[in-house]
């Protein structure tokens with residue numbers, strides 16, 4: 252007698268209704284009464300088909316329970332206890348995946364000295380000393396990067412400028428944009444631009460340029476003065492809030508063609524998510540705010556421990572309720588972490604790799620080395636080629652072949668793998684010294700947050716399904732973080 256138990260899925264409730272998130276297909280499935288009863292039968296101990304049918308025969312018509320068991324087995328929400336869990340299939344691309352986003356580190360210098368910064372602190376992985384990588388990208392290297400992107404991309408290309416502090420090399424950024432527009436037009440391709448900046452160097456000239464070229468702009472900022480000035484300081488230790496806040500307001504007032512977002516780094520000492528969100532949206536006028544826990548080795552004073560992740564989760568959950576209330580009334584809410592996860596759920600995202608790093612997204616160092624992403628740009632160990640000579644396809648194939656979700660033992664059976672797939676390579680490298688390891692230190696946080704977003708998704712799907720239409724239309728290029 253074959254015994255049955257819960258399968259490769261996650262059960263959740265939303266708006267009084269039961270749902271399953273099916274990991275093999277990344278689909279959300281509403282559970283009817285019969286299936287709910289079947290799932291309850293196996294929740295605490297394994298049961299045979301015959302036992303389940305006998306237990307439920309008085310509650311449901313003949314045949315309904317058997318049909319439901321078959322259906323649940325088919326979608327792998329149930330599994331036979333004597334059948335091992337199936338590993339996600341390892342499917343590798345046979346031909347190169349077109350590049351969609353190229354992140355140019357136009358400088359590795361910064362006019363701030365943020366205590367937690369991965370680029371300069373004790374966790375840094377890129378050598379900028381001894382002439383290994385120049386401080387500023389030259390115009391020539393930037394042009395070669397444009398040529399590289401347009402060679403490797405499909406019809407639509409996205410170029411994003413990053414640093415250090417990006418605007419320290421505004422001169423090259425400006426000429427590169429002009430060159431890219433001309434080259435893309437000549438090839439019949441479209442190209443758009445974005446950048447990340449700490450906002451301290453925004454001037455009227457820069458703001459006009461960004462507005463004119465419809466730049467997507469992300470401002471790295473941590474919140475009201477006391478939080479911003481805690482870590483985001485100039486080299487002399489002075490806080491940056493008073494310098495950058497008026498410039499942010501000027502940017503938001505002038506640049507109206509694309510929404511401006513803030514990107515907040517959370518540390519164990521700056522965890523007041525709602526206060527940060529309210530300040531950035533209400534006082535400064537940001538359209539959206541995204542939060543990310545700091546990337547740091549566990550022994551750094553600002554790094555997160557388990558308690559920190561729990562607190563972030565509870566703060567996120569509270570703010571996510573505001574997002575839900577707004578969504579049910581078709582109002583905008585700028586908590587971008589929810590929007591991004593809802594978009595992935597709605598599109599049925601099922602990731603074999605955690606992000607596009609190494610194929611759809613590549614980073615370029617100031618010297619023109621091409622790496623997994625901007626956080627690895629300039630690191631010899633993570634180099635995949637150069638803008639001059641192109642991508643080393645065998646290195647790229649080796650990377651994709653060794654970082655697939657099916658290579659990560661714990662992730663193979665995790666219900667959150669379609670959206671997580673092991674998490675950020677840079678986080679893993681900082682924590683464990685290698686990009687191969689899954690980020691098992693934050694699984695509870697990832698699963699807790701995914702569960703919250705699934706509940707929100709389920710409620711919106713029932714009460715205001717039209718709100719989800721925006722995720723079908725959206726086709727965002729991945730943004731560096």
Ligand code: SF4
Pocket residue numbers: 659661662665666667668671672673674689690691693694695697698
């Ligand atoms: S890192 Fe953790 S949460 Fe993410 S897929 Fe792997 S096991 Fe699941």
Ligand code: SF4
Pocket residue numbers: 605606607608612623624625626674675676677678731732
């Ligand atoms: S998630 Fe991590 S590895 Fe992927 S692009 Fe972002 S920083 Fe790079």
